[in-house]
Amino acid sequence: GQNIDQPTEMTATEGAIVQINCTYQTSGFNGLFWYQQHAGEAPTFLSYNVLDGLEEKGRFSSFLSRSKGYSYLLLKELQMKDSASYLCAVMDSNYQLIWGAGTKLIIKP
Amino acid sequence: GAVVSQHPSRVICKSGTSVKIECRSLDFQATTMFWYRQFPKKSLMLMATSNEGSKATYEQGVEKDKFLINHASLTLSTLTVTSAHPEDSSFYICSARDTDRGDTEAFFGQGTRLTVV
Numbered sequence: 548g549q550n551i552d553q554p555t556e557m558t559a560t561e562g563a564i565v566q567i568n569c570t571y572q573t574s575g576f577n578g579l580f581w582y583q584q585h586a587g588e589a590p591t592f593l594s595y596n597v598l599d600g601l602e603e604k605g606r607f608s609s610f611l612s613r614s615k616g617y618s619y620l621l622l623k624e625l626q627m628k629d630s631a632s633y634l635c636a637v638m639d640s641n642y643q644l645i646w647g648a649g650t651k652l653i654i655k656p
Numbered sequence: 657g658a659v660v661s662q663h664p665s666r667v668i669c670k671s672g673t674s675v676k677i678e679c680r681s682l683d684f685q686a687t688t689m690f691w692y693r694q695f696p697k698k699s700l701m702l703m704a705t706s707n708e709g710s711k712a713t714y715e716q717g718v719e720k721d722k723f724l725i726n727h728a729s730l731t732l733s734t735l736t737v738t739s740a741h742p743e744d745s746s747f748y749i750c751s752a753r754d755t756d757r758g759d760t761e762a763f764f765g766q767g768t769r770l771t772v773v
Contacts, residue, residue, distance in 0.1 A: 580761070589662075589749050589767040590700070634699060644690075644762060648699040 549573045551647035553635050558653045559625055567620045567633050567650045575640020581609050581620045582634040584649065590634055593620065622652075630654045659683055660752050662765025669740055669772055677735045677768045679750030685730035686752035690762070691723075694747040706733040740772040 550572045559565040571579070578597040582590035596602055596611035596618060608621040620633055635647040659682040669675050679689055687708045692700040704725050705713040712725035722744075724736040733752075737744055747769055751762040 587747075587767075587769070589764040591764070592761055595761060643702070643705075646699045646702075 549639065549645050551635055551637060551645055553633075553647040553650045555648070556651045556653065558655060559622075561625055561627060561654055561656050563625050564621065564623050565625060565652065567622075567635075567652065569618045569620070569635030569647055571616050571618070571635070571637045571645070571647075573637045573639045573645050576613060577638040577640065577642055579609075579611055579618050580636045580638070580644070581607075581618075582636065584632045584634055586631075593633075625654050627654050627656070660686075660750065660763045660765045662750050662768055664768060665766055666769045667771070669770070671741055671772055672739055674736055674738045675740055675770060677737075677748055677750075677770075679733045679735070679752070679765050681731045681752045681754075681763075684752075684754040686733075686754065687730060689727060689733040689750055689752040691725060691733075691735050692749045692751065694749060694767075700749065703735075708733075737770065740770070742772045745770055745772045 553569045580595050581593040583593050584590040594609035596609050599611055601610045606623045611618045632649040632651050634649045636644045638644055661680045661682055663678045667675055689706040691703045693703050694700050702715050703718045706725045706727040708727045708730050714720045722738055727733040747767055749767040750765040753762050
């Protein structure tokens with residue numbers, strides 16, 4: 548079957564760095580996405596990785612290792628507004644998105 | 657990026673009535689749109705894939721007679737929750753990809769919070 552695993556909840560301190568991991572097992576692979584979702588709102592796109600390596604975009608970076616079925620989202624210089632759920636999703640061979648359950652990130656002052 | 661508009665953002669309806677949710681791609685044509693349901697503190701659950709000009713493809717366990725999907729044009733898909741019951745209360749989200757541009761990113765509507773009383 549298809550499976551996406553990510554931690555349920557993480558806590559970090561304002562100004563610090565946090566890494567949210569995601570491991571996956573899917574039927575085929577056409578890219579991995581990270582989305583941010585604030586409570587009561589729809590997800591917003593953060594990053595897309597289809598090749599191995601690190602993609603940096605401002606305070607957020609995303610890493611992918613296809614051979615290991617592993618990705619992480621790195622958030623630097625954490626701000627209170629970064630408190631949200633972070634969803635990992637993999638596009639399978641049918642170009643459908645398979646979603647992880649999301650990681651709730653709590654930022655403390 | 658591309659814009660997907662979903663309406664209404666919130667709706668409260670009485671048990672037994674039907675509710676229609678619209679999803680529009682504003683600046684691109686979407687031959688395929690996706691409808692998701694999200695329970696509190698849970699991830700997105702794909703309900704169905706909406707195909708322009710043909711029948712929607714429903715995921716296993718989703719009642720097609722209860723969740724009617726119509727994709728009459730390249731920019732509009734609708735989800736109608738028929739004979740709604742309190743257990744249908746949820747957050748419904750649509751998304752679309754601009755496949756003509758070869759985009760892989762899915763753009764989401766704002767979501768609809770449905771409460772059935």
